């Protein structure tokens with residue numbers, strides 16, 4: 001006898017991973033979309049009239065996010081202007097193909113699309129970086145550069161917010177990784193639904209409570225056009241272990257993902273724990289808890305043929321750059337000091353834009369070590 005949908009009494013065709021409910025397709029779509037809507041409303045993520053950039057990689061999460069944001073924006077009159085924003089890391093055989101998917105999504109969803117590339121922003125593609133550094137720390141470069149690239153793209157588009165497709169599984173993994181690393185600063189931030197509100201563009205995660213399995217189901221039944229190949233440079237072993245661990249725990253406790261997120265949200269941090277103080281990078285103006293941001297340190301290493309600069313815990317080289325940068329600043333006229341003194345969002349963009357040329361052609365005579 002066919003199983004009935006728990007909501008409408010029609011024929012169920014799936015069992016919801018999150019609740020165990022037997023549902024028909026339409027009731028699943030509706031339940032999925034309504035939960036995302038509830039997350040958006042409860043957290044007051046948007047205000048009518050805002051322009052919101054959807055970080056789009058062509059993968060399942062961001063493709064479903066773009067689709068659902070459009071559905072909810074129309075259904076509930078959020079009054080948002082939505083745009084797709086993609087970062088081209090320069091990974092041949094991976095990102096070039098996934099960007100083709102984003103371009104098709106742009107047509108399918110009738111949304112504007114902006115693509116920013118590592119090559120144009122930093123003068124380096126990930127292909128070239130991997131040639132220099134091999135496959136060990138490539139994701140450190142890629143992650144640091146992507147974060148900044150997304151912000152820069154968003155600032156060029158003059159958007160108010162960025163939304164990303166981070167889902168509940170991603171957040172639970174990040175909580176576990178930060179616990180294992182003892183990274184209290186990140187542990188405290190990683191469950192926030194909106195981050196980066198002070199001094200940089202707010203980033204929101206409407207899928208914070210959405211299970212990855214349900215995103216895959218939604219994309220599959222809706223026949224959404226997404227790209228599912230893994231990055232050819234993906235070692236990311238640490239996250240892989242956290243993921244495998246959570247999957248094991250989930251077998252005996254199905255609510256493990258939400259429980260871990262809830263634990264992360266409820267943690268209180270001792271007041272004696274030193275938290276990083278946010279400022280702006282003296283070089284590029286990007287938000288940073290150090291005088292020179294991580295992207296600038298990594299880039300300096302690449303440009304100088306010292307790609308391990310800024311990798312690992314001993315930042316001797318970072319300190320050298322900071323000292324030299326201080327000297328440079330103290331010998332320059334005030335007007336030329338630029339980004340280090342800026343506080344608004346727009347000013348760092350201009351500063352970063354003017355810096356992109358310097359980044360491609362570093363003045364090696366200034367920083368000698």
Ligand code: SF4
Nearest residue numbers: 139142143231233234
């Ligand atoms: Fe970049 Fe690593 Fe992700 Fe590949 S797996 S896109 S190199 S962060």
Ligand code: ZN
Nearest residue numbers: 281284293296
């Ligand atoms: Zn910087």
